[in-house]
Amino acid sequence: MSAVLRLVDVHRVHGEGEAAVRALRGVSFTAHAGELVAVMGPSGSGKSTLLTISGGLDQPTEGRVEVEGVDVVGLSQQQRARMRRTSIGYVFQGFNLVPALTAVENVALPRELDGVRSGQARRDAMRALEEVGIPELADRFPDDMSGGQQQRVAIARAVVGERRLILADEPTGALDTETGEEILRLLRARCDAGAAGVLVTHEARHAAWADRVVFLRDGVVVDESGSAPVEDLLQASHP
Amino acid sequence: MSVKHALLSLLEQEPMYGYQLRQEFESRTGGTWPLNVGQVYTTLTRLERDGLVEAAGEDEDGHERWRLTESGHEEVATWFTTPVARTQPPRDELAIKLALAVTVPGVDVGTLIQRQRSASMTALQDYTRLKRQAGASGEASDLAWGLVLDSLVFAAEAEIRWLDHCEARLRRAATQEVPATAAAAAEQVTR
Ligand SMILES: Nc1ncnc2c1ncn2[C@@H]1O[C@H](COP(=O)(O)OP(=O)(O)OP(=O)(O)O)[C@@H](O)[C@H]1O
Numbered sequence: 001m002s003a004v005l006r007l008v009d010v011h012r013v014h015g016e017g018e019a020a021v022r023a024l025r026g027v028s029f030t031a032h033a034g035e036l037v038a039v040m041g042p043s044g045s046g047k048s049t050l051l052t053i054s055g056g057l058d059q060p061t062e063g064r065v066e067v068e069g070v071d072v073v074g075l076s077q078q079q080r081a082r083m084r085r086t087s088i089g090y091v092f093q094g095f096n097l098v099p100a101l102t103a104v105e106n107v108a109l110p111r112e113l114d115g116v117r118s119g120q121a122r123r124d125a126m127r128a129l130e131e132v133g134i135p136e137l138a139d140r141f142p143d144d145m146s147g148g149q150q151q152r153v154a155i156a157r158a159v160v161g162e163r164r165l166i167l168a169d170e171p172t173g174a175l176d177t178e179t180g181e182e183i184l185r186l187l188r189a190r191c192d193a194g195a196a197g198v199l200v201t202h203e204a205r206h207a208a209w210a211d212r213v214v215f216l217r218d219g220v221v222v223d224e225s226g227s228a229p230v231e232d233l234l235q236a237s238h239p
Numbered sequence: 240m241s242v243k244h245a246l247l248s249l250l251e252q253e254p255m256y257g258y259q260l261r262q263e264f265e266s267r268t269g270g271t272w273p274l275n276v277g278q279v280y281t282t283l284t285r286l287e288r289d290g291l292v293e294a295a296g297e298d299e300d301g302h303e304r305w306r307l308t309e310s311g312h313e314e315v316a317t318w319f320t321t322p323v324a325r326t327q328p329p330r331d332e333l334a335i336k337l338a339l340a341v342t343v344p345g346v347d348v349g350t351l352i353q354r355q356r357s358a359s360m361t362a363l364q365d366y367t368r369l370k371r372q373a374g375a376s377g378e379a380s381d382l383a384w385g386l387v388l389d390s391l392v393f394a395a396e397a398e399i400r401w402l403d404h405c406e407a408r409l410r411r412a413a414t415q416e417v418p419a420t421a422a423a424a425a426e427q428v429t430r
Pocket residue numbers: 014015021022023041042043044045046047048049050093
């Protein structure tokens with residue numbers, strides 16, 4: 001099993017001096033291929049910061065971030081953007097759909113940006129919408145959808161194509177328990193098929209789908225539950 | 240748990256013998272609450288004494304079977320139409336432990352909460368794994384077990400939410416003016 005995502009002693013300080021907020025204080029974290037890891041913690045504990053840094057959307061103040069062995073911090077803007085489009089699927093806490101595009105166009109966008117022909121991108125997008133259970137909403141605009149429906153479009157966008165790393169920030173927030181469970185099944189299936197997944201959630205029942213649950217407090221990993229993969233036991237990463 | 244009512248309601252379906260009752264009970268609840276066969280026999284004896292069951296003769300293999308009497312049927316009907324009593328809260332070791340931990344000096348409440356949360360999360364992960372495997376066949380006993388699993392999932396989830404809540408309250412208390420022992424306990428949580 002190989003590490004798709006590796007964070008080594010990552011710090012993130014927002015602002016400076018008196019007003020500085022230390023969102024992450026020395027976090028080390030690994031997600032392997034085939035593994036779904038859940039991150040739990042109170043509001044403000046640094047969960048979203050951990051995820052945006054993992055996805056190359058934000059830079060650590062200190063520490064290393066590797067995606068499939070590549071040091072993300074050292075990449076140029078362009079290289080990083082390319083990696084985000086091709087290897088990383090990201091579900092934002094606030095969906096982040098493009099209001100001027102329909103559901104299927106939103107989902108197809110990362111494929112098209114990556115040079116996939118638009119017919120193929122649209123077919124991929126339709127299949128992803130089917131997987132999240134809303135193919136009939138393909139031609140709707142985000143503003144004409146419920147919160148839960150927008151959320152499913154955002155999830156479809158994150159899983160479309162062959163993503164190696166899926167990062168999801170509260171993907172079940174606006175969903176009822178049944179739909180939430182379907183999304184977890186989908187994420188689980190993607191990880192069982194070989195992707196690495198990181199899921200931020202407040203809900204213990206959803207975190208329980210993960211192989212490991214990491215608990216964050218005030219920017220520090222305080223504990224983990226679940227089975228450690230064999231490789232981890234051998235790596236003796238604990239000081 | 241009422242072994243008495245569980246056995247009576249199984250006999251509502253058809254006459255059965257002791258060992259069979261135990262097996263039927265366990266297949267419907269996924270072996271979550273193991274029932275020993277001695278317990279089944281003593282309960283059957285008591286039910287016979289109370290006139291709720293009677294001997295129904297032996298089956299081909301010589302097992303002694305039991306069936307419900309008229310008042311046995313009535314007892315089952317009453318059980319299914321009466322809510323489970325909630326008057327006396329069941330004794331909850333964790334709640335009692337935490338109540339004592341925040342008042343007895345020198346207990347590291349923060350660690351206590353985290354250890355428990357981690358243990359409950361591991362249990363919840365196990366139940367979820369079982370749930371993923373179960374319920375594919377659509378048989379009635381699978382459905383029954385699926386519902387029992389859901390109940391365990393909800394209970395573990397509630398416990399974790401309650402632990403999160405306790406931690407948040409203790410952290411808040413630590414930043415306010417509070418009596419000495421509770422403040423000390425809360426301080427440990429924030430460390
Ligand atoms: N751009 C920013 N500038 C200043 N502070 C920030 C910024 N982004 C995050 N923070 C702070 O960093 C800390 C961690 O924030 P983060 O968004 O990672 O928390 P979270 O665990 O995702 O919380 P929630 O559960 O509410 O989403 C918080 O104290 C937050 O106020």
